[in-house]
Amino acid sequence: MSAVAGIAVGSLVVWVWLLLGQGFFWRTDQRLPRRAEPVRWPSVAVVVPARDEADVLPVSLPSLLAQDYPGDAEVFLVDDCSTDGTGDRARALSVRFGGLPLTVVTPGEPEPGWTGKLWAVRHGIALARRRKPEFLLLTDADIAHEPDSLRELVAAAGDAGAGGFDMVSQMARLRVTSPWERLVVPAFVYFFGQLYPFRRVNRAGSRTAAAAGGCVLLRTGAAERARIPESIRQAVIDDESLARAVQRSGGRIWLGLAERVDSVRPCPRLADLWQMISRSAYAQLRYNPLLLAGTVVGLGLVYGAPPATLAAGLLSGDAAAAWAGGAAWAVMAGTYMPMLGYYRQSLWLAPLLPFTAVLYLLMTVDSAVRHHRGRGAAWKGRTYARPETAPDS
Structure with missing residues (x-):
């Protein structure tokens, strides 16, 4: 098995695990529980x-x-x-x-x-x-x-x-x-x-x-x-x-x-969405450079590898890489379709998820760069240069 095929198979294994072992995160059926109305409505x-x-x-x-x-x-x-x-x-x-x-x-x-x-x-x-x-x-x-x-x-x-x-x-x-x-x-x-x-x-x-x-x-x-x-x-x-x-x-x-x-x-605009996401993306990683590096590698392997290995396999004639990369991309797109349905969007957007993931990766890196330059989380005229997450105790 070639190195490219190995990466593709590894990505496919990850996506099968995400499909079945990550709390069925891709389902959109968690809606408000239906209960009987209270006898007395609280204030x-x-x-x-x-x-x-x-x-x-x-x-x-x-x-x-x-x-x-x-x-x-x-x-x-x-x-x-x-x-x-x-x-x-x-x-x-x-x-x-x-x-x-x-x-x-x-x-x-x-x-x-x-x-x-x-x-x-x-x-x-x-x-x-x-x-x-x-x-x-x-x-x-x-x-x-x-x-x-x-x-x-x-x-x-x-x-x-x-x-x-x-x-x-x-x-x-x-x-x-x-x-x-x-x-x-x-x-x-x-x-x-x-x-x-x-x-x-x-x-x-x-x-x-x-x-x-x-x-x-x-x-x-x-x-x-x-x-x-x-x-x-x-x-x-x-x-x-x-x-x-x-x-x-x-x-x-x-x-x-x-x-x-x-x-x-x-x-x-993309700039509006970029600002909304990047202002807190590094906080999600607890301002930890190691977590940032792991996120960069992880997003690359999970979201970038399937289309990349599919293309590489097709160009080089590596059937294993093409098959595994294509299968991983298909599972990825399939898990995204319920969310697109919830937002009443075309399911043809599902194969574009790797591109969107790259955008999020860039937003996260930009968030870290802003933090280390002292600009931190900026929102509506306020900047929190070194904000902290909630304490553990």
Whole structure:
């Protein structure tokens, strides 16, 4: 067997293992659990951190104010030192559309040791706790909810004393309109599921923890036990840090794909998507150069090797390399098709996954370069040169 054929066979073995042994990550059937509606609907405080979100609020905020929720609910929007009139736009929308009560606050610049979003969440939760809500819904300012979204989330959480969840998180359906969004966005969720298989996250007693920060329903008691958000105040990837903190404090978590929760933030250009992903990609690797090197090699072998060995085998007449490389590429594309279906995209995009993986690889390397140049995670005018992930204890 030639060296090229050996690489191709190795890649095929990896893909067969990913297909069958990585928590069936490629399936898209993890949706909100269906439970009977509670006899008494618990009170909910909706906390929305917002920094320079005046453009998207007219689409997202009215959807929150219009929630058809049978219990008590209130919205707290935290204007994180916006310069575009976010707070005023929110107040105007509340007057125009009515619905749930809205409180808008501005806490000022974050103290040292806090990321801007978590500083805003801290003030929103502190304000909400005065009402003593039983649940907190943490949702980003670019997330639009169908009218029954809150009702469905609370029903899915169930009774904490009867096998319910302390945290229910939905991966909002991201916008997919431009050609670059079609190429990159479904792959983003696919790669996320590969790292954190939803089925494993949702299994009782699992050690795999993850969340989608755009839509998180959290029991207030669980937040207090996990010391949220103080315990994760420096986390750049705050959703995963939140999930770990809740899990470590004894809480049970659930994560799935959304059907009635959508992101309305447009990222039509490659530059927009590049910024969104690269700002936290190196944080995902815990700022570890060895993990970065391993990721580069791993992505190259797993995603780059199948088409490369297929082409090399066909050109050199190496049947084993061509067959194994082609089979690995076919398995790869097959695992991507369910996600493309979820996003209502053409299945012909599936064979392009190796190209998308190379883009993600370049974004990750760029994230590391920015960090080592002192620019770190930059977002909306703030730069966290050496941010830290959530502590292990």
